[in-house]
């Protein structure tokens with residue numbers, strides 16, 4: 001009887017059948033094919049399998065494989081270099097010849113002119129770039145030739161342009177820096193890799209930066225991007241990668257000190273500009289981002305300039321009008337962040353901010369209605385008399401005016417953390433005070449429910465603390481046309497002189513303008529933006545974001561995690 005062939009034997013036979021074949025390479029241009037495939041893939045962003053393939057192709061190991069394939073295909077086994085003069089006397093400086101494979105990417109190093117020696121030097125090497133991957137180019141190396149072209153004495157900009165022309169192997173003839181080990185004069189490594197993650201609080205375009213050493217080496221980013229800092233060796237120009245970016249090459253970003261210096265001069269200009277304007281109490285100056293809304297009256301839970309009756313109160317309160325100067329003094333650069341893993345027993349409050357009438361309360365109402373068990377509002381404080389059907393602690397906390405004013409005064413004293421009535425915001429309406437306290441927000445958090453808040457943007461300063469950890473969503477208006485159409489369709493109303501009125505074109509335009517100002521002034525506090533066009537879509541987006549906040553680890557200020 002014939003014995004059954006085992007699986008192992010089958011594999012062995014299959015492999016043996018290939019042994020006699022002369023396997024060869026069909027092409028010697030795998031590198032350039034790889035580059036064109038990679039470039040094609042770059043045009044098809046956000047497709048999972050395409051992103052994965054692009055990531056594989058960007059890896060140095062994969063590129064080395066293609067390169068080796070081509071070498072084998074060409075039978076190019078010997079080192080081959082551009083001709084270098086061999087009649088060099090022993091007294092001459094040593095040179096090193098470095099060959100770098102650079103595929104449609106920059107060299108990954110910045111070049112500077114050494115004015116004293118009139119030579120061109122490597123100023124810094126960008127982490128993960130072609131020069132860094134070679135491990136052979138060091139800071140301080142003097143560049144003499146690139147692919148056989150003498151570049152000594154030339155302008156660094158010309159050299160960058162020359163380098164950009166080459167793709168594939170680039171041969172550099174360098175006079176090595178005195179320190180081959182890549183150590184600084186103090187004996188420290190040139191690159192100190194850090195685990196620091198920073199959230200950018202400003203937008204940055206290296207091509208708009210007149211002082212960056214090399215714009216091509218810069219890393220553009222936007223407010224809110226999380227940056228992984230890979231080197232802070234140069235205090236002026238740090239090296240960073242964008243979190244989640246598959247590009248391994250680091251880019252230059254302005255260091256904190258440099259950016260602070262730049263921001264402080266901007267701030268002082270802004271301050272001058274603000275102080276030079278008409279008096280802040282001048283009605284001409286008030287816009288809807290200030291304490292009075294377009295209706296001409298103060299709605300509950302809005303910061304009111306009418307509260308400070310006594311001089312003392314006026315001086316110590318966080319006051320909207322005075323805050324225009326106060327806010328402008330903030331120097332906005334970077335904020336250190338860390339991943340925070342959500343704790344279901346202490347859900348993060350969801351805070352909806354935006355210009356008046358944009359629809360924050362409509363969104364809050366719909367979100368809460370989507371799951372009444374999960375979401376909860378805070379119970380506000382008031383000095384008004386309780387109505388018969390109202391329950392103290394359920395509808396409002398009813399307190400005396402004295403008690404509430406005391407709380408407002410104490411609120412401004414940061415040393416009094418345990419003060420019972422610390423108000424996030426407060427306001428006066430028809431002679432009665434209204435306010436939301438930190439304590440009420442904590443109460444909701446500790447109950448395990450998601451607290452939903454719609455405060456004034458300026459209250460964010462008090463809310464953004466380790467014990468509240470708010471997730472701030474900016475509700476932005478859509479384009480004027482969509483804003484007008486959606487509000488008209490739903491018969492949207494706002495209150496003018498206690499009467500509900502439709503929005504006029506001017507009011508809608510003002511809403512858009514105020515939103516833009518808010519983004520400039522407070523955009524660094526926003527975790528997400530929702531565009532409130534068609535309401536059904538905005539609610540869907542909101543529910544989706546809130547789900548994520550409850551499940552996914554997200555970056556928060558580092559001190560909230562260490563707390």
Ligand SMILES: Nc1ncnc2c1ncn2[C@@H]1O[C@H](COP(=O)(O)OP(=O)(O)OP(=O)(O)O)[C@@H](O)[C@H]1O
Pocket residue numbers: 293354355356357358359360361362363486487490491492493494532533534535536538
């Ligand atoms: N996406 C939308 N489409 C149509 N109408 C909307 C939309 N969002 C809100 N509205 C309507 O616009 C009006 C104002 O909305 P809402 O009161 O929620 O604004 P708000 O941002 O809370 O304003 P305020 O800060 O003045 O309290 C309401 O009539 C509301 O129903």
